Amino acid sequence: MTVKEIVKEHGNKRENLLQILHDIQNQNPDNYICEKAICELSKEMNIPVSGIKGTASFYTMFSFTPRGKYIIRVCESPPCHILGAQTIFEAIELKLGIEVGETTDDGLFTLEGTSCLGVCGVAPAMMINEEVYGNLDKEKISKILSLIQNKERK
Amino acid sequence: MSVNIIINNMEVNVPRDTTILDAAKKIGIKIPTLCYLADLQNPGSCRMCIVEVEGAKALQPSCVTKVSEGMNIRTNTKKVRDARKIILELLLSDHPWECNTCDRNQSCELQKLADEYGINEVRFQSVRERMPLDESTPGIIRDPNKCILCRRCVSVCQDVQGVDTLAPRARGFDTIIAPGQGDMLSEAVCVQCGQCAAVCPVGAISEKDDIDKVWEAIDDPNKFVVVQTAPAIRAALGECFDLKPGALIKGKMTTALRRLGFDKVFDTNFTADLTIIEEGTELLTRLKKALVDKDKNVALPMFTSCSPGWVNYMESFYPELIPNVSTCKSPQQMFGAVAKTYYASKVDKKKEDIIVVSIMPCTAKKFECNRDEMNDSGVKDVDYVLTTRELGKFIKQAGIDFINLPDEEMDAPLGTSTGAADIFANTGGVMEAALRTAYEIVTGKELPFKGLHIAPIEGLKGVKEASLKIEGTTKEWRFLEGVTLDVAVAHGLGNAKKLIESIKSGEKSYHFIEIMACPGGCIGGGGQPRMTTDAIRQARINAIYKEDEGRKFRKSHDNPAIKEIYEEFLIKPLGEKSHHLLHTTYTNKKEPSPKK
Numbered sequence: 001m002t003v004k005e006i007v008k009e010h011g012n013k014r015e016n017l018l019q020i021l022h023d024i025q026n027q028n029p030d031n032y033i034c035e036k037a038i039c040e041l042s043k044e045m046n047i048p049v050s051g052i053k054g055t056a057s058f059y060t061m062f063s064f065t066p067r068g069k070y071i072i073r074v075c076e077s078p079p080c081h082i083l084g085a086q087t088i089f090e091a092i093e094l095k096l097g098i099e100v101g102e103t104t105d106d107g108l109f110t111l112e113g114t115s116c117l118g119v120c121g122v123a124p125a126m127m128i129n130e131e132v133y134g135n136l137d138k139e140k141i142s143k144i145l146s147l148i149q150n151k152e153r154k
Numbered sequence: 155m156s157v158n159i160i161i162n163n164m165e166v167n168v169p170r171d172t173t174i175l176d177a178a179k180k181i182g183i184k185i186p187t188l189c190y191l192a193d194l195q196n197p198g199s200c201r202m203c204i205v206e207v208e209g210a211k212a213l214q215p216s217c218v219t220k221v222s223e224g225m226n227i228r229t230n231t232k233k234v235r236d237a238r239k240i241i242l243e244l245l246l247s248d249h250p251w252e253c254n255t256c257d258r259n260q261s262c263e264l265q266k267l268a269d270e271y272g273i274n275e276v277r278f279q280s281v282r283e284r285m286p287l288d289e290s291t292p293g294i295i296r297d298p299n300k301c302i303l304c305r306r307c308v309s310v311c312q313d314v315q316g317v318d319t320l321a322p323r324a325r326g327f328d329t330i331i332a333p334g335q336g337d338m339l340s341e342a343v344c345v346q347c348g349q350c351a352a353v354c355p356v357g358a359i360s361e362k363d364d365i366d367k368v369w370e371a372i373d374d375p376n377k378f379v380v381v382q383t384a385p386a387i388r389a390a391l392g393e394c395f396d397l398k399p400g401a402l403i404k405g406k407m408t409t410a411l412r413r414l415g416f417d418k419v420f421d422t423n424f425t426a427d428l429t430i431i432e433e434g435t436e437l438l439t440r441l442k443k444a445l446v447d448k449d450k451n452v453a454l455p456m457f458t459s460c461s462p463g464w465v466n467y468m469e470s471f472y473p474e475l476i477p478n479v480s481t482c483k484s485p486q487q488m489f490g491a492v493a494k495t496y497y498a499s500k501v502d503k504k505k506e507d508i509i510v511v512s513i514m515p516c517t518a519k520k521f522e523c524n525r526d527e528m529n530d531s532g533v534k535d536v537d538y539v540l541t542t543r544e545l546g547k548f549i550k551q552a553g554i555d556f557i558n559l560p561d562e563e564m565d566a567p568l569g570t571s572t573g574a575a576d577i578f579a580n581t582g583g584v585m586e587a588a589l590r591t592a593y594e595i596v597t598g599k600e601l602p603f604k605g606l607h608i609a610p611i612e613g614l615k616g617v618k619e620a621s622l623k624i625e626g627t628t629k630e631w632r633f634l635e636g637v638t639l640d641v642a643v644a645h646g647l648g649n650a651k652k653l654i655e656s657i658k659s660g661e662k663s664y665h666f667i668e669i670m671a672c673p674g675g676c677i678g679g680g681g682q683p684r685m686t687t688d689a690i691r692q693a694r695i696n697a698i699y700k701e702d703e704g705r706k707f708r709k710s711h712d713n714p715a716i717k718e719i720y721e722e723f724l725i726k727p728l729g730e731k732s733h734h735l736l737h738t739t740y741t742n743k744k745e746p747s748p749k750k
Contacts, residue, residue: 035335048318050334050342057323 003040012045021056030066060114067110068103073127077116080124088124091138095145159225174216174227175203185229186267188355189304190217192687200304201241205229213237239271247278250299256357263355290340292524293517298330301358307350316648319344343470347463347671348517348680361517361541361681365548368538371509372415379509381416382489385423386515386579386676387542389697393683394546395556400693402701405561410549419564423571425488426578430710432736433482434592435727437666446633453477455664458584460484462522463671467647473742481737486512486519487528490535491735496723497568505533512539515679527738541681570715573702580695581645581675582611585668590709596631614688616649640664646673
């Protein structure tokens with residue numbers, strides 16, 4: 001879908017901006033909102049580029065740089081932090097060879113931190129795309145990531 | 155309805171909708187503020203203005219909290235003072251400690267508050283990374299490291315100017331104020347009006363400092379350095395030396411410029427008068443084409459072109475108006491072109507050896523003098539532009555005791571001007587000056603308004619309009635007999651947008667429109683002494699009209715030096731020389747290519 005079509009589907013009122021941004025990002029093969037799309041959106045919705053960027057950059061779910069097919073979001077909220085979110089980051093970094101904000105060379109994974117995922121009962125937690133994983137430890141992480149890698153390599 | 159409240163044990167009666175901040179001000183109690191901007195924003199986000207309100211759980215931000223009956227307020231208890239100190243310490247912990255080398259040294263609102271609150275230690279460590287300076291545009295310099303996120307610049311850029319260049323980006327601790335496109339102003343649509351720089355409380359947005367380049371030119375014995383001063387400077391420069399807004403200091407300014415070492419002290423007013431002759435003739439020519447020749451291609455209404463911020467805005471947002479904008483260069487650029495041709499030959503100098511320095515109330519003028527079109531003399535027409543604020547610093551650097559200077563006169567011939575040129579400084583002024591001349595050309599009589607002032611287009615209303623019935627025309631202009639000339643004036647680009655939209659929708663129709671990019675016109679320009687409020691704008695405007703009224707000549711066509719330049723050099727308005735030196739072209743900048 002073009003930006004124009006996405007805007008038409010939701011209506012060009014400002015309150016629809018977030019949903020429109022999600023759709024633009026989701027249909028981008030590199031999982032991000034590109035500059036060109038923002039310029040088009042600005043015209044379609046009559047919102048200045050600075051306004052769209054200001055809104056989109058407020059939310060950690062949006063990205064302005066290309067990302068992998070799977071986005072790993074490790075929860076950085078206090079409960080997860082206390083229960084070892086840092087070791088989760090380290091385990092992923094070790095397994096995939098990327099740091100926060102980076103994407104693996106094969107274009108499969110991007111590692112990000114996120115604010116509370118709302119699953120403190122199973123902290124430490126992370127999301128991979130829409131899937132939530134809790135009670136994480138090094139071994140579990142390795143297994144989850146290997147599963148995805150194997151699936152993609154087939 | 156009014157309410158009775160108590161502030162610091164003093165009883166005061168104020169209207170119900172008053173904020174605590176305004177109520178306190180009324181009885182002489184000062185509450186410190188940073189993000190608050192009179193008439194424009196009170197987000198209550200910096201928290202500097204917190205006060206104690208009896209019965210309230212927490213300290214209340216006084217810029218947003220409205221008074222209520224019986225409210226008991228204390229503005230300087232230990233609790234309040236300690237909280238404000240912590241707020242300042244937190245702000246300072248992320249602020250570069252470069253006060254001595256900062257453009258705002260001794261004029262910084264944060265520095266002043268740190269001094270007032272006796273901050274002698276900051277207990278918090280900075281964890282912020284340095285961000286690069288934005289020196290990408292000729293007029294404005296941004297230092298995001300110094301930004302305290304007050305968002306005053308965002309408010310003027312979005313709400314007053316409607317340009318929407320600056321906006322907050324990201325959230326929480328990572329928040330920065332940035333241009334919409336890219337990280338640098340040059341990548342975004344910025345009209346360089348400098349209103350952001352005029353309201354910044356700290357050194358995060360300023361004009362680019364060109365004082366050293368001017369020193370260098372003055373120090374070079376092979377250069378003949380002439381200076382021109384815009385009309386708005388004479389009603390504002392005094393504020394750099396603690397004089398009241400609207401103090402008229404033209405004589406002292408002239409003396410100061412001479413003592414700074416300029417070889418000749420000239421006046422942008424001279425070319426403001428020249429603009430009127432050219433632009434007035436252009437308007438009459440367009441009207442003739444439309445009314446007599448029935449030429450469908452002639453573009454009306456005609457818009458003024460003196461304000462480079464407006465020209466930039468038009469080129470980026472309304473390029474379809476390019477044919478409607480007067481082809482006249484701004485007075486600053488006309489001056490450069492005339493100084494390096496007409497004047498150069500008069501004093502037998504090579505154009506390469508003449509340096510033209512402008513003193514402008516404006517940051518966009520720094521941009522304008524660097525435009526590709528502005529080299530019609532064969533070299534760069536205007537070499538350097540200093541803002542009013544920079545001139546204030548320049549004079550101080552030279553050790554000149556400004557306040558006690560005697561008055562001197564500007565040099566002839568490019569320092570000779572009329573009252574019509576003075577009023578170029580404020581909103582409505584260019585229109586009034588143009589009509590003083592145009593009306594007299596077509597009727598042979600003076601403009602039929604009391605004191606030559608067209609009252610409906612004066613003052614600070616955003617969009618103003620007037621109609622003028624042309625009667626008693628001379629033979630040559632008989633086709634205008636009985637025609638009602640409709641004119642409009644807008645100041646501040648947000649108002650310009652409203653006016654243009656009302657024309658595009660067909661609701662309004664005019665013949666001639668004056669637009670100035672800054673609120674109040676040039677007297678409220680982005681390069682004027684900080685801070686400019688409506689009261690200060692009005693004081694400067696009043697001073698400008700006073701200057702105009704005290705003049706021997708008050709109509710541009712009466713200027714003897716203007717008569718002389720046409721006799722000796724230009725021959726006639728819109729003639730071949732004028733076309734080459736005094737007129738320009740514009741560029742459609744609406745569709746800048748996106749970054750990726």
